[in-house]
Amino acid sequence: MVVWSRIRKDFPVLGELYEGKSLIYFDSACMSLKPVQVWEAMEYYYKYLGACGGAGRSTHSLGQETSQLTEEARVKIAKFINARSANEIVWTRNATEGMNIIAATLPLKKDENVVTTSLEHHSGMLPFFKKCQEVGSELRIVDAKPDGTFDASDFEEKIDDKTKIVSFVHASNLTGTIAPLKEVVDISHEHGAWVVSDEAQYAPHAELDVQKIDVDFSVLSVHKALGPTGVGVLYGKYELLEQLGMFLVGGDVIEDVVYDNGKIVPKYLPPPHKFEAGLQNYGGMLGAGAAVDYLNNIGMNTIHNREQSFSRRLLEGILELDKFDVLGPLDYKQRASLVSFRPKSDAMNHNDVTEYFNSMIPNYKILMRSGNMCVHPFQYQIGINPGKGEGVTRASLYIYNTVDEIEIFLGELENFSRALD
Amino acid sequence: MSEFEERNIECVLTILKEKSPATTKEIMAMRDLFPELCAGCSSGGDVILAGKQLVEQGVVERKWTSEGFAWKLVKFQSSD
Numbered sequence: 001m002v003v004w005s006r007i008r009k010d011f012p013v014l015g016e017l018y019e020g021k022s023l024i025y026f027d028s029a030c031m032s033l034k035p036v037q038v039w040e041a042m043e044y045y046y047k048y049l050g051a052c053g054g055a056g057r058s059t060h061s062l063g064q065e066t067s068q069l070t071e072e073a074r075v076k077i078a079k080f081i082n083a084r085s086a087n088e089i090v091w092t093r094n095a096t097e098g099m100n101i102i103a104a105t106l107p108l109k110k111d112e113n114v115v116t117t118s119l120e121h122h123s124g125m126l127p128f129f130k131k132c133q134e135v136g137s138e139l140r141i142v143d144a145k146p147d148g149t150f151d152a153s154d155f156e157e158k159i160d161d162k163t164k165i166v167s168f169v170h171a172s173n174l175t176g177t178i179a180p181l182k183e184v185v186d187i188s189h190e191h192g193a194w195v196v197s198d199e200a201q202y203a204p205h206a207e208l209d210v211q212k213i214d215v216d217f218s219v220l221s222v223h224k225a226l227g228p229t230g231v232g233v234l235y236g237k238y239e240l241l242e243q244l245g246m247f248l249v250g251g252d253v254i255e256d257v258v259y260d261n262g263k264i265v266p267k268y269l270p271p272p273h274k275f276e277a278g279l280q281n282y283g284g285m286l287g288a289g290a291a292v293d294y295l296n297n298i299g300m301n302t303i304h305n306r307e308q309s310f311s312r313r314l315l316e317g318i319l320e321l322d323k324f325d326v327l328g329p330l331d332y333k334q335r336a337s338l339v340s341f342r343p344k345s346d347a348m349n350h351n352d353v354t355e356y357f358n359s360m361i362p363n364y365k366i367l368m369r370s371g372n373m374c375v376h377p378f379q380y381q382i383g384i385n386p387g388k389g390e391g392v393t394r395a396s397l398y399i400y401n402t403v404d405e406i407e408i409f410l411g412e413l414e415n416f417s418r419a420l421d
Numbered sequence: 422m423s424e425f426e427e428r429n430i431e432c433v434l435t436i437l438k439e440k441s442p443a444t445t446k447e448i449m450a451m452r453d454l455f456p457e458l459c460a461g462c463s464s465g466g467d468v469i470l471a472g473k474q475l476v477e478q479g480v481v482e483r484k485w486t487s488e489g490f491a492w493k494l495v496k497f498q499s500s501d
Contacts, residue, residue, distance in 0.1 A: 348489030349445040351465030360485055371464060389449040389465055419487045 002298050004306075004402070010035035010294075011400045024366040024405045029173050029201060029338045029373075029396030032226050034287075041290035042228060045069070045283040053282045054252050054273075066282050073289030074272075077233055080292045081199075081218065082209040088241065090234040090272040091280060095200040096123035098219030098234035099167070101275055102196050103127030105244035108164050110136045115158045115193070116167040118381050119144040119175065122374040124167045124198040137164075146382050148175030148328040152183040163193035165216075171202035174375040174392070175328030176311070176335035178202070182213050189214070194240060200224055201336055204398070205307055207300040216240055222284075226399075227291035231284040234275070241271035248277035303399055307337035310397050310406060315339050317410035323417040327382075327392060338396035340373070342384070345420050350391040353416070361412050369394050422474070425461050429471040432459035433492070437481065442493035444486065445469060 008014055011033045014023060025033060051062035053070045071086070078086040092098045104127070108114070114128045118141055132139040140158045144150055159166060166188045170181050181197055188195045196217035199208055203218075204225035210218055217240065222231040236244070246253070246268060253274050258265040268274050295303065312332035318324055324341040328334075342350055354370035370393045372379055372386040384390045395409065422430075435458060436451045437443060443451070445465045452459035462468060472492045475481035482493045 347446075347487060349449055349465035349468075351469050352445050352489030354466075355469050355490065356485065370466060389446070391464075419485075421487075 002302055004399075007035075007298070008400050008402070010037065012036070014400055018365055021361075021363055021365045024364055024409060025400070026366060026368045026395040026397065026405075026409065028398035028401075029224065029394060030369050031229070032204065032224050032398055033400060034228065034291075035226055035294055037294055038226060038228060038287045038290045042283040042287040045286045049282070052279060053285075054280070057252070069289075070280070070282050070285040073285045073292075076289045076292045080208075080296065081203065081220075081235055082211050083235055084211065085238060087270075087272055088235055088238050090236065090241070090275045091285060092219070092232040092234050092275075093230050093281075094223065094232035095198060095219040095221040096232075098217075098232055099123050099196070099198070100127045101234055101247045102165070102217055102219075102236075102244065103131040105247050106131060106165060107243060107245065108132070108135050108137055112162050112164040113138040113140055113160075114165055114167065115140045115142060115155070115163050115188075117142045117144055117150070117169070118377045119148060119150075119172050119177065119179075119375065120167060120169050120377075121173055121198060121200070122376070124169055124196075125377070128165070128167050141377075143381060144175075144177070144378055147330070148172060148177040148378070149334065150177075150179055150184075152180055152187060155184050155187050159188055159191050159193055161191050163188065163191055165194045165196060167196050167198070169198040169201075170208075170218075171199075171205070171336040172328065172375070173201045173338070174340055174373045174378060174394075176201075176338045176340070177328050178334055178336055181215065185214050185216075201338070204295070205300075205337055206304040210235055222288045222291060225291055226294055228281075228284045228287035230281055231288045233288075236271070238271060241275075244275075247275055250277045252279070253277045298399065306399070307397055308332065310401060310403065311335060311337040311339065313403070314395060314397065314406050314410075317406070318413065321410075321414055321417050323420050324413075337398070338394055340392040340394040342392045343417075343420050347420060349389060350393050353393045356416060357409075357412065364408060364412070366409055366412065369396075426471070426474070428458065429462040429467050430474050432462045433468055433471040434475060434480070434494075435459075437492060437494040442484070442491040444488045444491050445472070446489060448472075448492065 049066050051066045052058040053066035074089050075086045078089050142154045185195045194216040197215045199218045200221045203220045218235040220233040223229045255267040327340040351370045357366040372391045376386045445468050448468050480496045482495050484491045
């Protein structure tokens with residue numbers, strides 16, 4: 001049985017006062033806090049190793065242990081998402097870089113198209129927009145419904161036999177929508193199209209089985225899953241990773257660079273190393289492995305069930321006040337553990353809402369995010385104009401949050417809403 | 422403080438010289454009057470961060486109102 005109060009102690013910042021106030025951290029969709037175990041894993045690298053990793057690079061003891069531990073971390077990630085092999089796991093800086101790798105190296109032809117949605121994070125959309133512009137291919141957009149959900153039939157209209165890839169967000173960082181990924185994968189595969197899923201907001205909160213879903217590529221940001229900043233993961237079916245071109249080139253991605261009669265002939269390594277140019281974030285990789293261990297020790301289903309009950313209370317509590325518009329589906333079962341909302345009255349800038357909770361409440365700082373969450377197209381679609389400074393406030397939860405924190409927030413939100421009368 | 426932050430502070434200060442007090446939302450709406458100066462001040466968050474710096478400097482006061490934060494110039498800052 002999980003003792004949640006003990007888990008909370010692994011995040012010391014939550015036990016500290018900041019400017020004399022207790023912290024309630026509701027910004028995990030942007031950046032999760034990191035448990036002690038993650039820092040310790042990183043500290044081990046920096047304190048006791050500090051050497052180069054990478055197969056065959058530095059074969060001395062420190063280099064060998066670095067290579068061994070980072071490859072063990074890769075195996076942990078592979079098991080975490082049920083990849084067939086650790087060779088399907090590419091280390092990146094974040095989900096954004098993963099998307100850019102796929103888009104940039106995708107063998108896309110001019111008469112082919114790419115499908116994405118209006119609800120994508122810019123990182124799931126713009127790399128493919130750029131690629132299509134460069135190649136002269138068509139980028140097709142599936143509009144999310146106004147409540148942030150999707151009809152699989154809308155994908156059937158957009159995907160055809162010329163669709164190369166579909167970029168699709170599994171859990172939206174704006175509306176919290178949990179999308180019908182498996183249905184979209186099946187539709188795409190009927191047409192021979194690949195699917196890349198943006199798992200930045202899903203994988204940290206629920207069990208992800210890439211084999212069961214049969215998704216072709218997935219990208220994750222480890223910093224949203226208790227891990228260190230600057231570490232991400234690109235998953236790809238091995239035979240598809242082989243078909244992608246090169247991204248960054250230089251050291252660590254080559255088997256040999258032959259110099260023959262004044263000509264350079266590089267021979268590149270197979271996946272995953274062909275995508276990991278230069279010396280890597282070894283300390284971060286160890287931290288990522290520790291983060292996965294931490295999540296596995298609790299259990300992803302346990303995390304999902306707890307967060308779902310919390311996000312239900314959060315969602316229903318905000319709706320009960322009847323002073324705020326909530327983005328996304330109103331059924332908590334269709335949502336990830338975040339709620340984006342905005343005052344029904346257009347009286348104030350959304351950043352004022354966040355700053356109010358950061359600085360104006362006695363005893364607490366409730367830390368949330370305001371803005372457009374890098375999902376401008378969907379907001380334009382539903383009548384929020386980011387170009388005019390309009391946006392939302394987002395409260396997002398994770399394993400260290402408590403029911404008491406949600407109740408404190410809802411009480412303060414009620415106080416706040418009186419200013420809107 | 423970065424050059425970027427300094428510029429945003431200058432943007433907010435310049436707007437407050439035109440209209441004080443002004444809410445975050447009003448300041449956002451007035452950025453278009455100073456497009457070059459306020460080019461980097463792209464969100465209400467930028468306005469708030471700049472405003473808080475000005476509060477710390479004692480140049481501006483901040484008050485919570487039914488329309489959000491109102492920022493009031495309390496000390497004129499010479500440009501030289």
